[in-house]
Amino acid sequence: MPQHAGRGDITITTKGLTKTFDGIHGIKNINLNIRSGTCFGFIGANGAGKTTTIKILVGLLKPETGTAIVSGYDVRAEPEKVRKIVGYLPDTYGLYDYMSGYDIVDYTARLHGFNTRERKEIVEYLLKKLDLFEARNQKVGRYSKGMRQKVALARALVNDPDVLFLDEPTSGLDPVAARNIEDLIKSLTREGKTIFITSHVLPEVEKVCGHLAIIKSGTIVAAGSMDDMRRKFYAPAIRIKVSGLAAGANKALAVLGGLGKVELADDYIYIHGDRDALAPEINRRLASAGISIMEMSSNIQSLEDVYFKVMGE
Ligand SMILES: Nc1ncnc2c1ncn2[C@@H]1O[C@H](COP(=O)(O)OP(=O)(O)OP(=O)(O)O)[C@@H](O)[C@H]1O
Numbered sequence: 521m522p523q524h525a526g527r528g529d530i531t532i533t534t535k536g537l538t539k540t541f542d543g544i545h546g547i548k549n550i551n552l553n554i555r556s557g558t559c560f561g562f563i564g565a566n567g568a569g570k571t572t573t574i575k576i577l578v579g580l581l582k583p584e585t586g587t588a589i590v591s592g593y594d595v596r597a598e599p600e601k602v603r604k605i606v607g608y609l610p611d612t613y614g615l616y617d618y619m620s621g622y623d624i625v626d627y628t629a630r631l632h633g634f635n636t637r638e639r640k641e642i643v644e645y646l647l648k649k650l651d652l653f654e655a656r657n658q659k660v661g662r663y664s665k666g667m668r669q670k671v672a673l674a675r676a677l678v679n680d681p682d683v684l685f686l687d688e689p690t691s692g693l694d695p696v697a698a699r700n701i702e703d704l705i706k707s708l709t710r711e712g713k714t715i716f717i718t719s720h721v722l723p724e725v726e727k728v729c730g731h732l733a734i735i736k737s738g739t740i741v742a743a744g745s746m747d748d749m750r751r752k753f754y755a756p757a758i759r760i761k762v763s764g765l766a767a768g769a770n771k772a773l774a775v776l777g778g779l780g781k782v783e784l785a786d787d788y789i790y791i792h793g794d795r796d797a798l799a800p801e802i803n804r805r806l807a808s809a810g811i812s813i814m815e816m817s818s819n820i821q822s823l824e825d826v827y828f829k830v831m832g833e
Contacts, residue, residue, distance in 0.1 A: 531556040531683055531714045532577065536586035539572055546572040548738040550586070554731070556682070559705060559715040561729035563722065563827065569738040570718040571611055574685050577716065578608045591683055604632070607681035609672055611688045611718075617661030621652050621671050624660060628675040646674040650704070666697025673704065684708065686717045690724060702728055726823040734830050742830045746823065753829045754821040758798060760789045761815040768811060775809045776802065790819070 530553050537550040547569035554560045562570050575581035577590055579599030588595040593602045615624060625646060629639040647653040650670040655663065660671060669689065676684060689705065690698040698721070705728045709715055719725050725732060726746065733743035742749060762768045769784055776782050779801060781792040791798060795818045806813055 529556045530554065532560075532588075532590050532716065534573075534577070534586060534588040537573070537576060537583050537588055538585045539576060539581065539583050545569075545738045547576075547735070550735075550740060552733065552740075552743075554714060554716065556714050557709070557712045558731055559709045559717060559729045561725035561732035562716060562718045562735065563720070563725055563732060563823075564735035565831070568735045570735060571687055572738075573735070574608070574687050574716065574718065577602075578606050578685055579603045580608075604679065605681060605683070607676035607679065607684040609676045609684075609686045609689055611691065615660050615668055615671060617659060619660055620657050621660055621663065621667070621674075622647065622656040624671055625674045625678060629678045632679045634678075642678060642680075643674075646677055650674050651700075664697070666693050666700065669693060669697070669701060673701070677708075681713070683714045683716070686715065688718055688720065690719065690721060698724065722823045722827055732823075734827060736831065742826075749823075749826050750821050753826045756792070756794055757819050758791045758793065758795045758802070759815075759817050759819045760791070760802065760813060761787065762789065762806065763812045763814055771809065772806060772811050775805050775811065779805075 532552060532554040534550050534552045538548050539546045550569075550573055562573065564570055572581065576583050577588055577595060579595050579602035582596060582599075590602050591605055593605070595602050619627070622643060625643045626639055629642050634642060644653070647656050650673060652667060652670055652674065655667065660668060663671065673689070676686070686705070690701050693701065702724055705715060705717065709728070717725065717729065729746065731743075731745050732749065733740045735741070742753070744752065760772070762772045764771075769787055769789055772789055773782060773784055776789065776791060779791055779793070779798060783790045791802065795816075799816070802816070803813070
């Protein structure tokens, strides 16, 4: 009998996971270790293999080779057990338009084997949590896309899963609806759930995930914590604006020469290096040249920057 993973234990692990479709690799040699209670982002271009990986991890698709263990269950040997304990929000979901939000979630709870009393408790709890309770008796055909996505999320949460797989949870949503879902993902992570999320919206992954992997043509090309990825793929840079725009900046460039790689772009000076280490010398040199600093900041690289860099390579 698998143990419930404690926070920080490895909850999802894969070794050499490979799946081909008609002789063409969907995914190839995927190795992952995901800790319990974390939100893990899985990003990559269309057709990179994200959905294929999720389908294997939720026991809906068999890998050809390799192993995957989710919450202690081997997805190949015990797929039905895996399906019972995980939550899964597919990238395309079928909701019957003629059913109410309540009935859809209730139906899923019935499939999980809950009795009438349990179902009432679970369904009402989830509809309230996801702010759908007022609209619970309306037909889903009348729901907005954001509300439909929340119904799909409620279905994924019916069995109170420790591990939740969300395939593009905010795809096609307006900014407010997307923010709602992001907030929910953050609060579910705080509750201790392990969340595996795929998304093309990189700022969103950056906001909700602490760790991630980038998959390219079926293979993981980079993985680690968000900070590790930034450190690995980008050298830190200091961004400085001095008085006197271009003329002042050109003079400052000459003064700062030799402090590492120094560049001018859009009237800003970029010095590649650590701000804490270089700031005293930058201040000293500019001050003795009579140049005043209007602005000095470390330019933090976004996940988008990292992504383009990795994909470019
Ligand atoms: N049932 C299938 N039959 C044949 N090929 C498939 C099947 N499912 C996936 N593939 C192929 O496997 C590769 C990976 O597809 P997958 O759907 O996993 O990508 P994805 O990263 O989720 O893409 P997207 O971001 O567009 O959802 C693609 O080349 C796809 O065409």
